[in-house]
Amino acid sequence: MELENLRHGTELIKRGFARMQKGGVIMDVTNPEQARIAEEAGAVAVMALQAVPADIRKAGGVARMADPEIVAQIIDTVTIPVMAKARIGHFVEAEILESLGADMVDESEVLTPADEMYHIDKTGFTVPFVCGARNLGEALRRINEGAAMIRTKGEAGTGDVREAVRHMKKIMGEVRELAGKDKEELIKVARDIEAPIELVLESADLQRLPVVNFAAGGVATPADAALMMRLGADGVFVGSGIFKAENPEMMAKAVVEAVNNYDNPEKLAEISRGIGSGMKGMSADTIPPEEALQTRGW
Amino acid sequence: MRIGIIAIQGDVSEHIDAVERALCERGIEGEVLEIRHEGIVPRCDAVILPGGESTTLGRLIEREGIAGEIQNAAMKGIPVLGTCAGLILVATRGDEQVHKTHQHLLGLMDVKVNRNAFGRQRESFEVDLDLPFLDSPYTAIFIRAPAIMDAGPEVDVLSTINGRIVAARQNNVLALAFHPELTPDLRLHHYFLDMISVT
Numbered sequence: 001m002e003l004e005n006l007r008h009g010t011e012l013i014k015r016g017f018a019r020m021q022k023g024g025v026i027m028d029v030t031n032p033e034q035a036r037i038a039e040e041a042g043a044v045a046v047m048a049l050q051a052v053p054a055d056i057r058k059a060g061g062v063a064r065m066a067d068p069e070i071v072a073q074i075i076d077t078v079t080i081p082v083m084a085k086a087r088i089g090h091f092v093e094a095e096i097l098e099s100l101g102a103d104m105v106d107e108s109e110v111l112t113p114a115d116e117m118y119h120i121d122k123t124g125f126t127v128p129f130v131c132g133a134r135n136l137g138e139a140l141r142r143i144n145e146g147a148a149m150i151r152t153k154g155e156a157g158t159g160d161v162r163e164a165v166r167h168m169k170k171i172m173g174e175v176r177e178l179a180g181k182d183k184e185e186l187i188k189v190a191r192d193i194e195a196p197i198e199l200v201l202e203s204a205d206l207q208r209l210p211v212v213n214f215a216a217g218g219v220a221t222p223a224d225a226a227l228m229m230r231l232g233a234d235g236v237f238v239g240s241g242i243f244k245a246e247n248p249e250m251m252a253k254a255v256v257e258a259v260n261n262y263d264n265p266e267k268l269a270e271i272s273r274g275i276g277s278g279m280k281g282m283s284a285d286t287i288p289p290e291e292a293l294q295t296r297g298w
Numbered sequence: 299m300r301i302g303i304i305a306i307q308g309d310v311s312e313h314i315d316a317v318e319r320a321l322c323e324r325g326i327e328g329e330v331l332e333i334r335h336e337g338i339v340p341r342c343d344a345v346i347l348p349g350g351e352s353t354t355l356g357r358l359i360e361r362e363g364i365a366g367e368i369q370n371a372a373m374k375g376i377p378v379l380g381t382c383a384g385l386i387l388v389a390t391r392g393d394e395q396v397h398k399t400h401q402h403l404l405g406l407m408d409v410k411v412n413r414n415a416f417g418r419q420r421e422s423f424e425v426d427l428d429l430p431f432l433d434s435p436y437t438a439i440f441i442r443a444p445a446i447m448d449a450g451p452e453v454d455v456l457s458t459i460n461g462r463i464v465a466a467r468q469n470n471v472l473a474l475a476f477h478p479e480l481t482p483d484l485r486l487h488h489y490f491l492d493m494i495s496v497t
Binding site for chain 2: 007010016017019021022075079080103256261
């Protein structure tokens with residue numbers, strides 16, 4: 001077997017990687033110690049970033065890709081996949097993360113967008129991408145640009161799950177509405193939601209998004225994580241919810257177990273007991289529109 | 299025929315679809331069970347360990363009490379298929395990474411595994427693989443894939459890439475470093491169904 005016969009970075013490989021994360025919890029980490037806690041708790045992957053969303057909110061200023069030194073240290077520390085965030089449209093940050101060996105790039109609205117017109121053309125990369133979305137049109141536009149995974153945007157750093165719920169219900173509902181429509185009607189839908197017709201047809205046929213769809217943005221407790229799974233998420237991203245909780249180790253383990261037992265209330269009660277208080281958080285509707293993160297990207 | 303799929307984490311629904319399609323092609327009545335908790339493995343005629351994150355899967359099958367049940371079933375001769383992460387879990391011996399994360403292995407196949415033997419995600423690949431029981435190459439998808447570095451005398455080596463073993467069988471246990479559930483080609487699922495003696 002010749003090594004030159006190996007084909008890298010195909011659509012099947014990128015989407016396949018995202019599928020291996022299903023049923024798992026991906027945790028935001030800002031240093032190797034947190035990454036170790038996440039791995040120990042049973043996270044399927046970690047997301048490397050400079051500061052968790054709650055701290056990004058507090059600090060203000062421009063939020064960028066994490067220091068490559070920290071990303072490299074996290075890669076050396078854990079054996080599970082390491083993802084990392086790049087700014088919307090910042091293809092150079094994405095190239096840097098790819099060259100470091102990050103396993104997936106999150107083109108994330110949590111960081112300050114670099115481009116107010118265009119997202120990264122993700123088809124040119126070997127590394128797969130995850131992007132946020134609030135509705136079907138947004139999700140399919142990102143998939144058309146090459147995203148191998150979608151996540152709800154929610155309202156990151158708030159610990160308020162309502163926006164993630166809104167986005168998940170919206171996407172699932174819009175997919176359900178495609179069922180039973182004929183081709184002309186689907187062409188009209190594609191035009192209305194500004195999405196490519198091929199992807200609308202594929203979603204109608206599959207009765208789901210063509211790629212894995214995770215919940216993110218405001219998930220703060222085991223019950224929140226289970227709720228998102230019940231709404232049809234393939235898995236969960238947890239950011240500030242873990243490292244802003246009273247006891248991050250216990251909270252991290254509890255969230256992982258909750259995702260595996262999402263349909264068993266007795267087990268969830270047991271998992272949620274005595275794990276210390278969750279992050280304090282803030283109600284998403286107290287955030288002035290100009291400070292909302294979910295409206296970044298389109 | 300009841301086929302159980304460890305459904306804790308990973309690409310479970312892809313395996314379910316593939317098994318259901320393979321059963322349908324044969325016209326066999328079969329049931330596919332998702333295994334997330336203890337008590338289900340003993341009712342199965344075959345068990346599949348899917349791809350996913352082996353560290354996570356290993357921890358949770360232990361925590362949920364499923365690990366011991368799989369070992370008992372395998373000892374009774376129930377066919378077990380491990381793909382990617384599943385290949386790591388069926389091994390008897392692991393590399394440094396396995397030791398570092400205190401990973402518990404099921405020890406069903408006398409092999410030493412190397413996790414991420416081909417590198418990180420950017421090194422993941424597709425390749426046309428020759429397998430002795432198939433008459434044409436099989437498109438195999440390797441994702442952060444492991445490989446078998448060393449196999450005991452009881453193990454049948456089925457395929458290698460540059461000296462690294464990527465498919466092997468020891469009696470009732472089949473281990474594949476790649477993902478037969480990610481392509482429409484069902485030949486490997488049929489091969490596994492052939493291993494199940496209808497009781």
